[in-house]
Amino acid sequence: MPPENLLPEPAWVHDADFMHVYPLGACGAPATNDFQSVPAARLDRLLPWLDAWAALGVNAVYLGPVFESSTHGYDTADYFHVDRRLGDDAALARLVEGLHERGMKVVVDAVFHHVGRAFWAFRDVREKGEASQYRNWFAGLRFGARNRFGDPFVYQGWNGVEELVKLDLRQDAVRRHLFDAVAHWVQRFGIDGLRLDAADSIDLDFFDGLHAFCAGLERKLWLMGEVIHGDYRNWVRPGRLHSTTDYALWKALWSSHNDRNYFELAHTLKRQYAAGEGMYEALTLYTFADNHDVNRAASLLKESRHLPLLYLLLFTLPGIPSLYYGSEWGQQGRKEGGDDRPLRPPLPEPPGPPDQPPGLRAAIARYAALRHQHEVLRRGRYRELLVRSEQLAYARELGTESVVVVMNASDKPSDLVDLAMPGGVEGEWVDLLEPTRRFSLRGGRLSLGVLPPTTGRVLRRA
Template sequence: MPSETLLAEPAWIHDAVFMHVYPLGACDALMPNDFQSPPVARLDRLLPWLDVWAALRVNAVYLGPVFESSSHGYDTADYFQVDRRLGDDAALARLVGGLHARGMKVVVDAVFHHVGRDFWAFKDVREKGQASPYRSWFTGLRFDAKNRFGDPFVYQGWHGVEDLVKLDLRQDAVRRHLFDAVAHWVKRFGIDGLRLDAADDMDLDFFDGLHAFCRGLERPLWLMGEVIHGDYRQWARPGRLHATTDYALWKALWSSHNDRNYFELAHTLKRQVAAGEGMYEGLTLYTFADNHDVNRAASLLKELRHLPLLYLLLFTLPGAPSLYYGSEWGQQGRKEGGNDRPLRPPLPEPPGPPDSPPGLRAAITRFAALRHQHEVLRRGRYRELLVRSEQLAYLRELGSESLVVAVNAADKPSEPVDLPLPGAGEGEWVDLLESGRRFSSRGGRLQLGALPPTVGRVLRRA
């Protein structure tokens, strides 16, 4: 099979604007799971938000863990059972059905690196020891010592955490079980994609097998891996995954504002996506300003006035941009002493609290709308035009369509901005964010003058 066929992504991902939701937190689920209480359909609490997300121009939702787990969702107990704290199959089907009815795709967390100690096969090992037929399912399992829980065996955990038991993904029986779970999710709920948790700590050939398996399913799945560090091309390549998380861009987005150093962001973009030289040019990576594992963007930035600029950049740069629930109104949240709960709060009743800074939601909605309206922002090439400590300008181009994005992060007007646009000739450019504001191009230069404080422009030839 040709490599381009193996790598083919579902077409919708190029047009995606994600909302990322952590259901156990957003729905205020109790922790830990007692595994005895009847299911409570807390997922229904998300249903009133669907139209709100649609109004934000969201058209894809990434759901954090929704299957039975011991506590936070990443300690799976049963891949075939909806977490009773969130409801049952019918509750998840209602949510996915509501999203699909609004034209939204659904991606779910696939936590395949490890399971919780309550995972049914691991419980069998705890009960039967070496007599368990599942003893080969777990990495590093040995019966010559005790673990910290007092079991007469030891095993590998995620980064040494014994609550998270590492699966041996080389075992055919383990792969069959996980692949069967994926097939079940597709058939029962009609999901559109998987986010592979801890992908950067998993056997790469597991993803090759998953990709091959998914080609035989009744609907194509988008496969995206959580990768913190490394060359994303190890994971996003023909016959493997379609994309990874883009933590390099995440870091550059906030720290370049805090350090008044757009050179950092420009370097990251040139290295990753610059036309003709970027390592990941042509890949649609999953881009974000924050998520369930990192401090909220509103808490990371030293100055909240930069928050709209950060989102303008996110939505006009290559990738599939994602909002994290609540961040559209400037939700604060910091990880405290290793505790992730402040990052994963309950969702209030819609539409949520007032924006901080004011107008943030309207700005994000405008940026998302621009992305949907202009294919060049979704599929176009990236070319740097200007970089200064607090000003950045770049070109997105696709065929005959071109858009120029220019931002000034300073709290005062910039020095005059004069951008090289070879072949642009003479003409007028209109700012799509400020109706009626026009600028001239002459002799292959686009003259924007001084950019006002903390402002961004998206320009198109009139």
Template sequence: MSNWIENAVFYHIYPLGFCGAPVKNDFQSEPVERLLKILDWIDHFKSMGINALYLGPVFESAEHGYDTVNYFTVDRRLGTNETLKRVVMELHNNGIKVVLDAVFNHTGRDFFAFKNLQHYGESSIYKEWFYGLDFNNRSPLNDPFDYHTWDGHYNLVKFNLNNPDTSEHLFEAVKMWVGEFNIDGLRLDAAADLTEGFMQNLSTLTKELKKNFWLMGEVVHGDYNIWANKNTLQSTTNYECYKGLYSSFNDTNMHEIAYALKRQSGSGGVYKNIRLYNFLDNHDVDRIASSLHNRTHLFPLHILLFTMPGIPSIYYGSEWGITGHKGGYNDMALRPSLDLDSMYKENSDDLKSVIT
């Protein structure tokens, strides 16, 4: 029996934006089942041949989902655990696999172990859970200690994944996600910053939990073989070709993408044995319709996306060629709430027909 990923066509949704959730979590409101909106889009997914859905962060967080507070509870702005269970079940009933975003490199400042550290300082039983603690200095947010972060963002506290208790907490969450929600894979946020040992142990665990469970890592730079190999992950994001795809069309010179594809998958290609995750845009970069100088290039560009080696993915809304620019530290323009009926009424289906 073949692995489902061999024929996967992904649709990528950033749930908090897609569902129109409040920007910040008050941690008091009753859950609102906004995630059920996905069910209204299933026929749309199927009309394009989508058979796999990658959902951005869905677990309780303070703001954007990558500042996780509770790895075992669905964000109240999206619903409850039962909401997610229902969504996954309905997607499965329609032949669509589900991959969740896993944020394991860092956590939010409202995470229970970090709150304990703030209260007890060097006496905290959780001080080994976090990386780079320095009790001789204060953090920029006036904590009585400094700590390492993701990319200098102090609301994203870096985990110490060499600590067995930290890793076990996250692995228990994965067991729960597979057991309760029956998910089919994980996209590992900031995979380039995860330890090799953590990824190896995660790979071993998921292979035991579910056959053909898929692990894909977010990697921007470097040799993808470091992360995608028989001991760790099955795939990574293909940022090398992401850049080459749109810039080759903008420059009306296909050398860049041709070189990248030959290097990756040609004779002696460095990634011939890896199905890389290909995309034209996502929740972190400008919409492809905004990146291109000539909008008509959307059509041949999508044909190339679906014919090049690897796994194709469409970011929600880009099947209509919607625009959006990254704005400094604010990515809201890239993560809008969309109404399906309005999208059909206000946009041409020409590009969608090419994807189909």
């Protein structure tokens, strides 16, 4: 039996296909919070999209910041109230209920590294100075000097940004407040997990404490950290977090297409997931093509014809795949002068604009369906079969089950593709994406012939 303070990874995570939504942008909320307006239930604007997401194969939703903040959501003012620009508790409860009714899990953004200057305890420090009982809640807070806002004290901010006030997570009172907020989210809304913002900037022992606290909750949460750089094994281990973001794979997915260099992607995959030697072979990482902080996949790729291939990779490689709202139809978006708002536009009414390239949504739904239908794509080992500049083949293997994925990213037909598969089950193999296409495995070799331009195949024993 596991120790009582160990929070097992929820089983549903291995079967999850995520939709990531940034509510303040998707719901068209005002850029700033006046902290006076009556709550406006803009979260209801997401409700008409739930069936469309379900049709894509989505069964889990990660909601960006939904609690009271000053501007973009990552400058929290109050962890216990829904941002009035999005609505009130009832609005968030309606959304979570609608998702749960469709069998979707709900993960919320937990911004615990820092707060905004409007955070109630920081306001108390601004008003009372050294007499504030909360002066120890904030990292590096020191009186006797002035910050750029004119306060008679200085403090640490996230990456030096003074609008984002770093919490001192070593303080028991701070931890109790944050953990109480998590308990409130579970009890009031029935959430299923936390995405821990800026996890690579937080002391690891904080996550150990959070894990132990969550192990005692009535609902078992999934804990996933935002980690951009570092060895993910530092965060993902028993008694700490269950998963992190996989930025290494994100980068390789798009740049290997732009550079016509699948060797980069193959190197990343071998380093991370190769059977018996991959660093993260035992981990279940959160994978994505884009998100609220990086340029949209459709804007990153030099050629839109590569978008379906990128998503085929996302749904057939190891990890927990996540779509970012709007990217399923090829939404464009680039940061402009450090401004993230172009990445976070309002959602239109369903079904949204036409796909670019045409058929992208249907392709993504097909890839998600394959992942749901074949356990080997969700839990199988990764094995490299072939690497060329613009062709890549790999196997996912689970017990006696094998699925082979083959990619041709070139705008020209490939040379003959003949895959060495010693021990593979001989006979006919079928392309699950195009079932009329059949291929033979004889003498330990799977002969695919010439691959058409910009094509992917997902092969299984017929």
